[in-house]
Amino acid sequence: MKDAKVTLGRKYCGRVSDDEEILVRSTPSSPVGLHRVLDPAGASLPQAAGVLDASPELWPDEVRIDVETLNLDAASFRQLVDKHDGDGDAVRAEVLDIVATRGKMQNPVTGSGGMLIGTVAEVGPQSPLGLAVGDRVATLVSLSLTPLVITDGLAGWDGRSERVPAAGTAVLFGRSIAARLPDDLSPDLALMVMDVCGAPALVSRVVGEYVQRGHAPTVCVLGAAGKSGSLSLAAARAAGATRCIGVVPVDHEADLLRPTGLADAVVVADARSPIGLSDAVAGAGGPADVTVVCVDVPGCEQPAILATAQGGTIIYFSMATSFSAAALGAEGLAADVRMLVGNGYVPGHADLALDLVRRVPAVRALFEGRLTE
Known part of the structure; x- marks a missing residue:
């Protein structure tokens, strides 16, 4: 040198x-x-x-x-x-x-x-x-x-x-x-997966905590047909969730999600409507023990709270979330819920998400469908 x-x-x-x-x-x-x-x-x-x-x-x-x-x-x-x-x-x-x-x-x-x-x-x-x-x-x-x-x-x-x-x-x-x-996935597919890999990793951790306490939870995912939403459903199932509810905003997304089997129930509801969402989730087997917010629009903070059981957990992964609205909304609703901010990092998150794409054909199909849009 x-x-x-x-x-x-x-x-x-x-x-x-x-x-x-x-x-x-x-x-x-x-x-x-x-x-x-x-x-x-x-x-x-x-x-x-x-x-x-x-x-x-x-x-x-x-x-x-x-x-x-x-x-x-x-x-x-x-x-x-x-x-x-x-x-x-x-x-x-x-x-x-x-x-x-x-x-x-x-x-x-x-x-x-x-x-x-x-x-x-x-x-x-x-x-x-x-x-x-x-x-x-x-x-x-x-x-x-x-x-x-x-x-x-x-x-x-x-x-x-x-x-x-x-x-x-x-x-x-x-x-x-x-x-x-990875060598076995296209770069564009890998990019899409890694972009949201923090979501399934945290969902897996939270559901696993419930299972370790002897309670297999009901999990509800808002924005369930999207990238982070579909991976979150797959992660919840793999971690031991007893029932998975997928919420989507329009019939087209419901038609995409239902055949995959990722959710036990798929409902079409406006995640910004407090009563509309809570009624839809209740009709599908809720309220949820764990609610995962993966939508990309604001205004879903309090509806997610109403869709979650007392003592339950809400994971906010949307960057459109107002965390002050979430915290003050829970207080105003006298809701005893744990609220987590999905910060995008959990140790091993990329490997977990990529493994789900490899092992769950329905998830991979949803992602690959997005590549052709």
Whole structure:
């Protein structure tokens, strides 16, 4: 190895190959990304920050990803589509503006982002992530905290799908999470699964806790035909749920879900209607011991509470959730329920979700059907 040298504020630390050197910044960094926060500088974590430094030059514990595809989270994408009345060009323009302005893809209304897949292009010498140059990976941290640069103007995206072909660079911190893409699933399928892998993992944990106490619970999933919803149903069943109820908003989604057998009962109901939802769930065998909220629209907090038995558990996975409305709603309804925020991370969550897709043909079929939409 050559002697260390400083060039333009960066430090020479070694080689990727015989003809490619690694150049990383020599100033101190934070494993949680504080050093990338530009506004307010050093005063918040990257997710809460207004602007990040998204430049591709690395600090020693970082990893640079060459971006292939972004996957916008459902709540963010719906908000953008609704705002622009389905105008794909306007949606694309706003996504580009958000990334250029903030140095990350974080919807200013929902606060959420999504995730991405790409190829590891550079690894800092102190990175603890165990990644190597050339690995194809999915990031398991939100785009709302990932430094991101778009270099192709999203020319290959029509603004009408959550999946966004893209070229650019993204940066992972020392405490970020990424998973190598599996060889037996297409990258687009793996991306969709990993985007929501926190949901089935937490559902599996919660249902397992009930089973360990000697009570196989009734589980109700709102938004049951969606990505996180269908995986949550499969996870609940595998963990020992005695009855699974799937709630969908329209007949078309009910027709998709019923033949899969993922739910013992499929009901069509507006998850924003307190009485309508609770009556529908009761008629399908509820109230639920565990209610999982996977919808991408606001206003489902209190209906979910009414659909849940006293002493039950509600898992809020929707980024459209108002957590103050949930907490105050439970108080106002005198509801003794445990409310959990699905934070997207449970140890082993990616492996669990991918395994469900492999083992449960109905889940895989639903996901693959989305790829052709």
